[in-house]
Amino acid sequence: MGAPGGDFKMSKVTYTERENLGVPVEVGAIDRELRKLWEADDASTNASLMNFLVYTEDPEGLQKNSEMIQSLTQEHACRAVLIAMNRKASEASVKAWITAHCHLAHGKKSICSEQVAFLLQGKSLGRLRNTVFAHLNSDLPLVFWWQGEFSELFEEGLYRLLNRLIFDSSTWRDPLVGFHRLAEAREDTQGRMVTQDLSWTRNYFYRLAIARLFDDPIAQQNFSKINKVFIKAHPSQRMAALQLAAWVIERSGWKLCSLQEGIWLIESREGNEISLEFDWCDEAAPIAELVISAPDCRVAVSREKGNSHICQAICTEGHCVDFSGPADSDDPEGLVASQLSRGGKNSLFMEVFPQFMKLLEEDC
């Protein structure tokens, strides 16, 4: 089946200009061509744990997504279905390609994931949905990565059948509209569809670090005395920063009160006033710093731009402990890989969602 670690390439086939998408095929012949692809080789194993669908409304996005799948399938065997939609095209048409991404598993056997790519041109009602449903592996879960903003094609007939929806709110021009659309979809599916914002995944190790630092009894003793929360982030990661703040507020049982001159005022369970401040800095890491302060204790997680580690620190009068830990990936592909590894129902995100929406509504 071709060299392990590279794309499948069939020697007798003339390549199109979309070389890394593989062999162009007739849409009606995709299943047959896929079978032929596997029959031609006994040495490789076709592995699949899920249907992984990547959708973009950028017609040039197929190439990039195919490269991303090549890397992603090293850890997540799947049937990948890539769809690029060019809604501005005047005439409706469909092009399709198949290929397989192969890797040596633990240096031994060649494990391959098959990929089907579609370029859909022009408007046609229900075509996206039907294209998706016609090319899934039966029974395996359907993970749908929607790249960009939810368009009108994000409709009930499509999302009712998704097991997991991945999106990145940091790419949205109007996050408020996007999150309201998401809330509707969640309601329509009665919560069955697991939703995963990559902005939320971006602050995973920050949340883990804070949880770990508050295992320290001194931090716990000072919890009721917290008077300030500070978050520094890159402006492009506003959603991740707001979600992180919403998580701190939700888990602490605090209440958002008002926004005054860019500083949020929060009331603790004990009735104490806490300030929440954001600093948006063009030179910062996506999430650069989270500091939770009480008069006698400071808990901080920070990351320098470009560094792949975060620094976790707890300081009180008399002692200071700091420790390095892994940082979240900066690129969407790495975040998706992390997300697929963790799985789960992501119920914590939905618990935090109301607090996040309050912050977002004022922020916007």
Next chain:
Amino acid sequence: MGETEVSNPFREDLVSRNLAETCSVVIFGATGDLTHRKLIPALYNLAVDGELPAGVKILGFARRDWTDEGFREGLEKLNREVSRTGHDEEIWESLAANVQFHQSEFQDEEGYRRLAERLDEIDRERGGKGNRLFYIASAPAFFDDILLNLKKAGLSQERPDCEGCWSRVIVEKPFGTTLATAQHLNEVVNGTFQEKDTYRIDHYLGKETAQNIMVLRFANAIFEPMWNKEHIDHVQITCAEHLGMEGGRGGYYDKAGALRDMVQNHLLQLLSLVAMEPPTDLTADGVRDEKVKVIRSLRQWDTPELVAENVVRGQYLKGNVNGEEVPGYREEDRVDPDSETESYVALRCMIDTWRWSGVPFYVRMGKRLPKKATEISIHFKETPSVLFNATPGGVPAGNVLVIRIQPDEGISLMMNSKLPGTTLRMEPVKMDFRYASSFGKSSPEAYERLLLDAMAGDATLFARRDEVEEAWRFIDKIHHAWAEEGKGIPIAEFPAGSWGPREAEEMLARDGRTWRRL
């Protein structure tokens, strides 16, 4: 799972199990191979994955006159070689800054007093809880000394000045060599640490596939209704090693033998996971209560006649493994030339419970077999000979569900299928799930999971006192029978590189069965 009260609001729902708590980890036998090859790389990999709590201090306790710096250098060198995730300088530096060496003889009380002072100093510097995790990775001969001296130095007790602090001990195998020695060691351990703070390690239980046995059985509705004498014909558990006594291991092995070294702990643990009833919950004692019932229900082979009928012991002779000539067991380095220690053992176990009445569990373990493999195979009963007996070849065989523990971890199911063609012929086909193919990410090493669980107070994957003693009770009786002179239980011989002695084949043949070919 763990019993610690959650007082940290950020913990909840973040991870699906308890978080490990900050502590000082004291490793006895810190200059040894286990520390260098397994324990420190495991702690390092936990740090890489962001699982290691901030502020964990590691103290290596050993006799050699090493410095902190020298100790760290040795650890770093090995970590570069063996770490599952490679070696990241920044993470390593962060971990190594918290690694220290404590020089003392294991019998020297003063060394433990100094250790206590050092741990107090660390607690003061850290300012947090004074949690301590003692890992006894020394030679078994020192277990008693270490435990008694920890007690004398006041290191084992819950400290009145440190509310909510814990002190736990992890004890490496072998946990005793007989029932009496295991009971003695349990007395010493429990005289020093409470049972809830005692973690007897069996690294097989930390393996992903061993943990998956419970998931396979209790999270899949199709298996559990068939998991009984009505549908299962027999079960085989095989642990095959292609290695012999390389690296000087003959000295230890010749005193232990296959039955003590592998069956008493690892293989009986696997057997109990396969045979146990569904636990009422997933707490440590919920699971261990059910496992110990299985071991307690093993029919005892307590006479030489019963042992001769149901247990085969063997030794390999000179032979050929993987194309290389290898010596016989008695010719191996550090092995007594007249040794009667078994390098191979096969048992026919019967579990006298309602569920398993009449279903044999065949267990075998051997050195210098053709390949390295550990697996459990569940052999289902054949279909009634009604429909297909007239077809050419008949029905090939019953279904077999195979759980591969190592290597090539996974699960496969053999079933019968019609061969393409106009005649009705059947052949067994295999549905195969492999961890490596399906999940590209490598699984954590067993020690990573087990260290994390001990720091989090979750003893589910550790053996409890009664489990260990019940297993020894079963094993001891076999040893006693072997030790009785003149009862005619010879050591069976087989050429190295073959699948064991003819007697083991005959034991199954008497039941109308054969060993599964791996």
